[in-house]
Amino acid sequence: MRQEEIWDTETARNYDTPGSGMYAPEVLGPAVDRLAELAGAGPALEFAIGTGRVAVPLAERGVPVAGIELSRPMVDQLRTKVDEATIPVVVGDMASAAAPGRYTLVYLVYNTISNLLTQAEQVACFRNAARHLLPGGRFVIELWVPELRKLPPGQQAVVFRTVPGYIGLDTYDILRQQVVSHHFRFGDDRRTTVFRSPHRYVWPAELDLMAQLAGFELESRHADWSGSGFTGESRSHVSVYRMPSEG
Template identity: 40%
Template sequence: MTSDPTTQDRRPHYAVEFADDYDRWFGKPGVSGATVDALEGLAGEGPVLELGIGTGRIALPLRARGLDVHGIDASEAMVGRLRAKPGGVDLPVTIGDFSRVPVPERDVFSLVYLAAGTFFELREQADQARCFAQVAQHLAPGGVFVFDSHVPEALAVAATGSQVVSEGDDHLVLCYRRIDPSVQRYSSHYVIHENDRTRQMRVEFRYAGAGELDLMARQAGLRLKERWGSWAGAPFTRDSTYHVSVYESR
């Protein structure tokens, strides 16, 4: 594991303070399973690279299926949770800014991916475009770059109310979103009530429509190969609330 001191300011607050609770609140087995299945189908023989690997929710199941998985993450706390899981100690992770893909120049991958909207934690267009460009430099021939994305119009509708993220006998996690279209950003604001204590967590994102993403891909030398309406491979239609985009080298 290597560390980049310039990543300190890029570590989301939640990835430090709430690392121990992340899987319990956000780990949805059905969604995670479909994501792992889809990525396994795209991976070929590997190796594969996850940007924003976090606690290993996706990477460790892929590794259990025989893939050579590598990761990048800016949060040592999240990676610490990964290390505590079976097989986590042996999974190679670089601590750093994933928009710069800080792995050796010679390393190439059959699949580079992000999940759960992580790409949009890059809050500047320049960072998002740089991520595309850097990924393109590390794709093996025939390799693909894959991530999921909210449909901005559906995101705006979802921001009109709150939703239950997780609940149990001892806790309740609610989320509401605020959108600022003047800068293409939204914030997910979480209210966590647990053991008679209420806490708050805020995560900031920069959203982008499918057309802007495709343009950044083309500028990086990639092209859209497939676009699905879910990780389970549903068609992307006018009613889709998010999409999974698969980009390949031109």
């Protein structure tokens, strides 16, 4: 299934969960704080801006924000919150689309680089970020660490979350470095809905090599937006890559 088909009108309409999940203050707040710090006085560009989960509060902090987004329905949902003058968005692929201007910060959050399903597309995404950055600018990626250690021999699926009314599991194709996330939601009326999305998982070391190919250097890596240390047990990371300064 193509990404444009996954992120359709129904998905966009139900994407926001104000106050809970990835919109919970303890999840969103530290991300916005850190991105505002990294942007400094300059403008920021969000790849895969979606419905503006991060961009809207970042703009409210006084950071000029623009975006690139593949899904027109997601942009339409963003437009119910802010207009084009406040957060301009280019509709296109984050691996190749160009936004006007140059930026001090490009960021790509919540595992979204894995929506690019080939290594070549992911490398192109790094190169596209580099094209948009001013000298000394930063590219920030938030990404999960593949949980392959949880897979016993012969098993292909890992349950990553269970709460009342919801089960999330990933099925892995180790040979092709692919994973499909399955989100099962159970209603009180016995109805069950399923949302699936394919991804290409990336190890931190591979991500660092992609960054080098695009001219970046790794500046920092933490386990979360609050700056916790990244260890072999960390389930995700926030990696900050920096372009060389002029001279």
